[in-house]
Amino acid sequence: MGVASSGKTTIGTKLAERLGVPYADADDFHPPANVAKMSAGTPLNDEDRRPWLDAIAAWLTAREREGGGVVSSSALRRRYRDRLRQASPDVFFLHLDGSEELIAARMEKRKGHFMPRSLLRSQFEALERLEPDEHGAAIDISGTPEENTDRAVAAVPH
Template sequence: MTAGPAPRPVIVVMGVSGSGKSTVGGLLAERLGVPYAEADDFHPAANIAKMSAGHPLDDADRAPWLDAIAEWITGRGDLGGVVSCSALRRRYRDRLRAGTTPVFFLHLDGSPELIAARLAARMQHFMPPGLLDSQFAALEPLAPDEAGAVVTIDGGPQQITERALAAVPR
């Protein structure tokens, strides 16, 4: 009896705002031939309004958002997918991987200066650059027992995506 193909993980492209999660996530999903979900699309309107006003979200604000993303992950089963999500704290990542679907985190990592410059150049996004410091303060790096990899964001989107592809288990 032959075993079927190994389950494909859902890849969570994580990092602070401005690190390139949406761009790299979309490119990565395209290259892997799997669906892509943008975490911002899971936010309730109240969260977007709060962030647009320059106020960071608290855990109560994040709970329904993380649950909606976790539901999407679970719905992928063993088919794989890519979703962008800041996933800054270990407890948020634990919530995302609580189901039976395998999850692999790709942490897009760059200096505060580089990310601030990218945020300053970004148009039409509700996340104001002033909240970047709070995101770096909240960031808990991946622990050794978490399935994932750190990808540096030096270079352009294609270069970053190539590094991400190399880090993803096949």
């Protein structure tokens, strides 16, 4: 979990490889209307997110029955994570945590993604950090992709 450009796809892919489980990118679960809205610089609302969260939840449920998986998803708000936990009670959230300045710099270098830089501030405003009763951990993402993946592997219960 984390804001746009925090490394969810990069770290998620590498983490899934190391754990030997399937990987999915939550961006692929967005209906076209959501992608169009974000591409136009308009943040999604909870109604927009409902079918997206339901699709991710279904993927998690299927993976839970088949031995696990890694899905990268912003999951910025507690209620979104609660929705995913309803489908998969053992889900572990890994918050890829970095400063807005670091992530903005990474976002500036990113090519071909629908999320514009103008929405980054709204993502930080929406972010609700993991609470002590949530099954998960936050990791610092200031390192290289390999260093960050090492931190992710160390944080995930095996």
